[in-house]
Amino acid sequence: MKSSSLRAARLLRTSALGVSLAVVAVSAPAFAQDAADTAADDGNSDIVVTAQGRAQRLADVPVAISAVNAETLQNSGANDIRQLNQVAPSLLVSSTGSEANGSARIRGIGTVGDNPGLESSVPVFIDGVYRSRSGIGLNELGEIDRVEVQRGPQGTLGGRNSSAGLISIYSKKPSFTFGATGEVTYGNYDFWRLGGSVTGPLGDTLAARIDGVWVKRDGFYRDTTNNTDVNDRNRYFLRGQLLFEPTDALSIRLIADYTYRDEKCCAATYIDNSVNPYIGDLNNPSTPLTPLQPNGNNIINVLRDLGQPLSALNQGYGRAISVSPGRSFAGETKDYGFSGQIDYDFGGATLTSITGYRQYRSSQASDTDYGSVDILYRAPSDDAYRQFHTFTQELRLNGEAFDGKLDWLIGGFYANEKLTVRDNLRFGNQYGRFATCRLISGGGLAGLYSPTSPSCIIPGVGPATITGAFGAAAPAILGALTALDGINDRGSTNDRYFQNGTNWALFTHNIIHITDKLDLTLGARYTNDKKKFSATFGNDNTGCTTVQGLVGGLTSVPALAAVTQGLIGLACQGNSTAELNGVSIRDKRSEDEWTGTAILSYKPIDDLLLYASFARGYKAGGFNLDRSALKPPLVTFASVGGAQALVGNLQFDPEKVDSYELGAKYSTGPFSLGLSLFRSDFRNFQLNTFNGTVFLVQNINGCKADLGGGDRDTSAATGACAADNVSWGVRAEGVEIEASLVPARNFRMAAGLTYANTSYRNNLVGTRLGAPLDPALRKLPGDNLSNAPELVATGSVTWTPELGSSGLTGLVYIDGRMTSDYNTGSDLFPQKEQDGYALFNARVGIRGRDEKWGIEVWAQNLFNKQYAQVAFNSPFQAGTTAAPFVDPQYPGGRQIFSQFLAEPRTYGVTLRGKF
Template sequence: MNLHYSRCLSASALSLFSLLPVTPVNASELAPSSDTQLQPVTVEARRRSEDAQQVPTAMTVIEGQALEAQRLYRLQDLQQAMPSLGVAFMNPRQASLSIRGLGNNPASDGLEGSAGIYLDNVYLGRPGMAVFDLLDIEQMELLRGPQGTLFGKNTTAGVLNITTRPPSFTAQGSVASSLGEDGYVQNRASFSGPLSDTLAGRIAAYRTHENGYVENQYNGNTLGGGMRQGVRGQLLFKPNEDFNLRWLADYNEEDSSAGTRSLFSTGPTINGVNRYEQRAADVGARLVTGRRVNLDADQNVKVYQGGTSLEANWTLPNDFTLTSITAYRWWDFTPHNDDELNVDVMQNVGQSARDKQYSQELRLASPLGEHFDYVLGAYYFRQQMDNSVFTYYGPLADTWNGTPQGALNNVSSIGNGSVDTDSFALFGQGTWHLTPKLDFSLGLRGTYERKQASVTRDAPIGGATVSGSAAAVRASRTGAYDSGDLSLYSFSPSLLASLAWHIDERTLGYASLSHGEKSGGVNLSVASAPVAGADSLLIGSERANDAEIGVKTTLLDQRLLLNANLFWTVVHGYQTNAYDDANLTSYLTNAGTVRSRGLELDSTFRASRGLTLNLNGSWNDVRYLSYDDAPCPAEVALRPGAPASCDLSGHAVVGASKWIANASANYQWNLDNGLQPYLTGNYAWRSHAVGTVDDSREARVPGYGLVNVSAGLRGDWATGGWDVSLWLKNALDKTYYTTLWNSPNGAYTGVLGTPRTLGMTARYDF
């Protein structure tokens, strides 16, 4: 899948979403006539290579050069460039993608996300599988709304489709090095070329190190940074024009203190007492805020992951195309987390995860240009997820938790969970070209999934011998438990019906209705199961109905793209991650019914030969239509006689900013000596959002805007070209949070975004 931008186009230009297709148009009729015009974009949103103008899905596409120009190297950075996108990031395990406010489910080992992530046509079972430096990328497509009809797993919110650069039969390479504040060093290289007349290869590698930007006052160390590195190798076998075989393999690892949480709020003061501050004083803890923490134990995460895939494409007689994609991936995550205090309340707490997945997809695509064209396919996915939940209490645990003395002090608790998933699907989607101006598309998918799971917890280790209330608390918090065999079986249909009207040569209108479902999930931690029963560990399916209407225009002699769409989505059985104050643990739940409605806008303007401007944005109103058994916020839960649950019907959904706007500009010009200076800048703004599922007034994420700028100079040398740039990220040094989290005793903590960082990059392409 290639994004064809000519060299004259700004590297930071964003190609904007395409609306519904019409009868195929001869490419020469729409080809730009000058280098001041925008170039066509090729995507695979309908599982075949097509001009994005012909795709019946609202989408935003960013090509790899734009990612590099704006230094968008991490998954959590993408929300600075795409409308309706949110990334809640704490560490690679506790990361999630939300589209139109739907899908914010961090740290849910027993649940797939509502927003699917694909890497080179392979579905990633964990969002953390995409948490590596996004280098050597060909392009990214954000498809908004249910996409289950054609994609390998049902996705009720949308899809982020990532494609890496393929091997080339022309020798080429690139090396780059970056230096920045806070010990930032990044080196990367890629090389590609022919190995024979029919075989080409590509290899790309990177290593990134940064010290971090959060000061630990306990020992003077800096946290939030670390090391990430990876390598990807590819081979492309192409004996003729009718067959090609692409093999990919990659490996990535991380050793960092990602996920270091700063104190956002100490929670409510009730009857003149702030419980968090009071108990912190009782254990002798010293509280700090901002870009400072006070941790007496290690803060570290280690991630090892890799995978391989084999994609074959045959052109059959009569121009049918048969595609086979076989893939295997694995992901290992191990944390060491402090209790956020400088005293010995907990020595280590967290969840490690081990994931393996296998998938096989077969597709048959009919030729384009007929009265009716279609794609048919079958898909199999198997995932094996195992996790370990561990808590090592220190000698001050009971004072901090308000439990009877001896109940938790110096006690260790370890639990294990596992879930095996088998998913089978058949799918098809076709487009009827009813008239030269009118297309009708219909898609159907049936997915059957079975999940086999178990959750256990070992008997507690350590601690003093206790009886009475202390023994009861120890048993409820850390007692041995075995859920036995748990099973989930589900059949999930997905549907799409859309109509496209080619109003004139440069204007498309569309309307669509779609339905998406995804299967239920399993809580892989004990939580309240000993009291509520093993069935409480299971949650039901999530079902989304979506309606859209939109228009796409190409104006001013193909210099301006201006696209807009309206959408209305209702999700039943919305799956989310809540917090249990009594057991101090997160758990999965079906949070009633959610409505997401809004307006999205994308535009690109080629103002002159050297100046390209981009503006995109969204207005999303995302609320619970009904959620009457929700967790209570701290200001309610900590009051005497507090209810067991609260009604959040009508409240906004966690992490969903109502307003999002992203703007970028790139200006470049040529000097007489062949040098090319350039300037780039972008501004990303989002309004405030609910920080946690309970919608506490103590956990509202403030709105913020980020400014990134750079200036550089390009030139030719030998057989290649060099590029040197100076860049400034978060130029106004805005303090902002990527996610918030519930903490014990009513407090809320959060992960801070990157502060102002000055750096420079030198690059040579040949």
């Protein structure tokens, strides 16, 4: 954690800049406007949203919501939800090791990590259909009508429950007037994007629309070992629609879409002290190997001696990546589905039915250690993927009663999600030597270090020395070192995880018009969520069972415990063991939850809305789809009753939130201003983090009693809390300001400012029963959540001047997003801190009469700001903590860190046509 003085100084500096951006949008534009599909340049058109299940003017909706229209999306260059970051200050979308599980955060809250067992805190809906994980929204979106970003828990409407907010994307409907659009874009990195649409009538009551996008681009990273680029683009998207309106009362809309991606993703680079000063001299290898030297870093020496170029460890923001020969980041994604929406007006009530079926399948190979030494990998394979089959059905009936005093809505929602994950994660061809060298180099036996020799020990001298050090246990230890040295290209052959989830809910949402100016909104929802889980493992790592057989009985001997535990830990990392080969496990869970909302809103004048609200939100519990969570690797499965006896360790509890908000909206047409103050308290916050060895999925709660620092140390035995003292563990509180101004017909300014203190409680526990926090999370208490900057300022300026009397118009557009410091790692290690930064996009162009044609020059990340999306512990690349191998200068081990970089500057030219 940063010192309080340093954090205060940086916050003061960025706060001053943020206020300047928000107040003086024209001099330093940022962006977070409330726009909509009907907004015009004069600013007098009503903004219409459907956030409450009905079409309403944005200014009349007493909830925090940002709505963005098609023109704004086009100007900002937004093609997927990641680029909405420039559109709403409270939103942050990022992707890490796989775009299949990109993460969206609102007010600093989101689902962290790359585990498909966790549902999204900020789900994505496209045309009213729930998408199983928010990362699915990283596809191309085609022609979009508008996007609505709702902030805060959605515990009543919105299809599936969400604990932090949701993103609703609405595509353009078919039109009964013929029209067509086309777009050609070329940019740096040999970027090509072709897009187009055709719409028109097929009769008096039937209209159709087809949208298509094709994208190709070179990668942002260079893999010189395998002579290829990584993080490239090669994808296409198709969507067809039919709109049937036989009468004024009935509308039927059918949509089918298909997305295909064949891309290499996602590479990472090492962090050095030029990127983050907290790294210090970690990446400065000592020569010769001297563990007692204060600046020594033996893990760097091991990597160097096994083939890792040291230049990669000190390249700053360079994008030359380290990859083992023959390893790949190749991936293939197929996403398709069908939906149908029926709206029928009975006269006194309107029925809406939305039916959807989606199938999503993504395979992703990786050099999972992100270095040149072949430690860990996933091979390209049709048998390694994650796949969702999702069916959803929503019904809503809404109308008026008591002479318009009541706007009522009742409804139901059903979802069935079948999730399949197949994995082939394996230790690489150099893992055994890497593991033994990691042990030998760590401390007391460093003089035996010989990376070119079996077991990484000097022949003759080494075995004799070990015999002298360990006496009668030496043969077992030497045998275990030999077995560990032989663990190469071993691990999962075909791990299969299956989850069948059923979710259904009944809800009601009612607006009571107490007077012409005073409304009371009451909503309630009952949700039932069930999940059935099973898994079958395939594994050929016999080295784990061999090591356990040789030294497992010595782990309780005090003088040998650290050594033998270190050997077993490295041989059986992540429960990769042949003992699981052919083993199946299964489990199930069920939840029933009540959620809802209450809002009191008041309009003292037509242009001003004041409101106060309470909402209870919920996100379902589930299963950690990772065998590493079954048990610590120091004992065999047989000794604890088998894998089935431990299956309960994979479960995590539902996340719950109570949220309070005060807000005001002022709108006069050309000028609008929104203000909201919020506080949300989360219990059982679902956190997924990688500790350098395994993925941890843990609920986070707070303790009302002082734990005396027991939650901030490396002991797993301290920091417990009495169950009746367990309370919320995460709090998000702050203020949001959004404003827009249209001082002239062709000129628009918008600005936004979000201050969100999203932090953990000072005293934390790991479960609702008060069990201690995992030691790997010891940095969490009292600090801000990852990827949760306290201050974000955004804004934009759009100028579309008339050029003479020929109908030509110009376009000058710029937007920006400024963010204060934040930590990008979910365990909040200081080496993962990211300094504050500002991003700007710009677009300049000229358009023909009625925008029949246009040419635009654009740039994203205009000033080529380099920063990290997420930093993480480099897999297995840490110094050992097992005595006598431990370095006394670094008793906790020395971890190397890597990062997923954000996109660099891109620029290009776009030609548009419209008929």
